[in-house]
Amino acid sequence: MSAQYLSARLLTIQPSPSVAANALVTELRAQGRDIINFTIGEPDFDTPAHVLQAAADAMANGETHYTDTRGTLHLRNAIVTKLSRDNDLAYTLDEVIAGSGGKPLIYHALAATLNPLDEVIVHAPYWVSYPDIARLNDAKPVVIPGDEGNGFKLTPQALEGAITPNSKWVILNTPNNPSGAVYSREELLGLAEVLRRHPHVLILSDEIYEHFVYEGAQHLSIVNVAPDLKSRTLIINGASKGYAMTGWRIGFAAGPSVLIQAIGKLISQTTTCPSSVSQAAAVAAFAGDQTPVREMHKVYVQRREAMLAALSDIDGLRCTPPQGAFYLFVNVSGLLGKQTPQGQTIASDADLTTYLLQEANVATVSGDAYGMSPYLRLSFASPVEIIEDGCRKIAAACRKLS
Template identity: 70%
Template sequence: MSQSLLSHRVLAIEPSPSIAANALVTQLRGEGRDIVNFTIGEPDLDTPRHILEAAQQAMFSGETHYTGTPGTPALLKAIVQKLARDNGLSYRDDEVIAGCGGKHIIYHALAATLNPGDEVIVHTPYWVSYPDIARLNEATPVIIPGDESNGFKLLPQALEQAITPRTKWVILNTPNNPSGAVYSEAELQALADVLRQHPQVLIMSDEIYEHFVYGSARHVSFVAAAADLQARTLIVNGASKGYAMTGWRLGFAAGPRWLIAAMGKLLSQTTTCPSSVSQAAAVAAFAGDQAPIAQMRELYVERRRRMLELLADIPGIGCTPPDGAFYVFANVSGLIGKVTPDAQRLESDGDVVAYFLREGGVATVAGSAYGLSPYVRLSFASAMEVIEEGCRRLRRACQALR
């Protein structure tokens, strides 16, 4: 009876796999289990102090009321300044909008534009929610399989083959979650060459991990690489990752005025506006001292180096070093077919994840959640001692297989 009362939209999707994995860690720890958590998709670091002080000042000065739906004038100005400073992009205040996190922004962008029968192109490995948000808005996700041999990147010929007259959106994510792939300017321009031939297609460029790139990699915004496509590109970003502000729930979008206005109409009927206190904090994040970002990046550089070093010594696991974000998307094909100490055969990356949790007390997320198997995602947004202990446990668990 209860299922019959639910909408077909809700029945067509599953809970977010990464959120579910982290919730399981919380549950097991509550039961007394000692779990190393590599599922977490957020910085383990505290929000920088100057941002906290801005929020405190806002609260005590009475900034605790509704704001305009797109965001406060101060926040919109800070976003415009951030896009100019960090990305070399020119936007007006009415071409940007704030929401309750990047996921919130993505949902409202798709809800404002999709109709039944529309298609949304997504390349694997993808952030877990892209396909389901498309389904929630009665569109069809068109999945392009990724390939580790080219760094998990979408190739122009694959994009061209996937576009149909029903294509409404192409979603790009650089730096990528979960693979850490970072597209160069030339690679973005090659994708833009394809998209110029299809003027009905909108481009969503999810750049939430822009501040965390490593080695010789450099983040380039899609609009910086293809300025002529700015009129049909929506940049998605926010405070969550770069400023260690996941719990503040503050994301933003930059795009054409007609789309920003449509999203604003929807937001006025759903959440009215983001938290006024979070907006004040985000002004300090985007327009204030940027030194904490560099400090966080240096921590991730060392954590990434150490995790890759330790994983390289684990039999059955292979890694393409990530150029960005804070995840390793590890290849576990060498573990498929192995038999566990309790005589269970590992048939999939889901089995591998279950074994790591059961045998090693290490929580990871299966590559199938991101549309590509056999892989597991491991976050290095954890303290060095956590990374070292987790990798020791993984090594013992893999050595126990036969």
């Protein structure tokens, strides 16, 4: 079959750059190369033992069949409990839904609401999939350029300037991937004031990294500070990051019942329902012992400090310390224009990622994947000794540039 049979819609997007970068690491390791992987967007911890036990019990008890499209009653109750306990947010069972990861829920939410010519407002640096999910649903992503000077945060002025009569969604991501930005109460209130003036705009709040914030930062949802916007806000979250459950593929959405029902209709015609065993595991994650989450947070604090310290003395690199998530978004403008030992010019952040992979065996993701150059995203979801070793190799490779 030739590519001529593929849809025009598909040809408007690229494979996820972060997934592709991690796949390349796997391929190079299979070839025998010892690669340090700073591309990884998932915890390196094992899933907590009580979550594993819940999955084993579910299998032993025959819970291996289709479930309600929206998720089991046990899981939806656990989601409602989690939102109340962790976020001080009150949702009912008909306002929450489980899905096969957060990404499919974002896709289904946009698919349920977007029409041709609609616009989706995305602030850079953004998670790589937001613009392409909009394109796949025949909408136009409207990218607001970010500013390192204000911590990579969307401002009310910039948001106001991007809204048009065609705006359907604005996507907020706090804590942010890749920048680590965490919005304060005052910052969210400023954005809420703008959105009140534009009632035709829906709000998608991606809060998947909520458990990992640093240096006194506090995770808040826009619904916490502006409850009047709850009726047009969809919260996306899940088990993947906070509970080291990326492979279990359980996400959830909380929002107005009309939208939740529409998402459920699409799930019924696509994935049918999330994995029944994964749902049982997620009940234990959301409603059970939260000690493993707190322990992971303590480790991330140490890893964050280790990577910041290791990169701080490398000429040509500059980093705004992240307030959340587990990434550093490193400014590499000081290395542009330099020459490699092989005589090649580092003209872009993409060139630098290639050079570091070839020269230092360290894999990173270039900032252009997140809509903002020249930057690199480095994950600190690795043990401290690997972080320090990888940063030493980056430093050595940078010293070879002239």
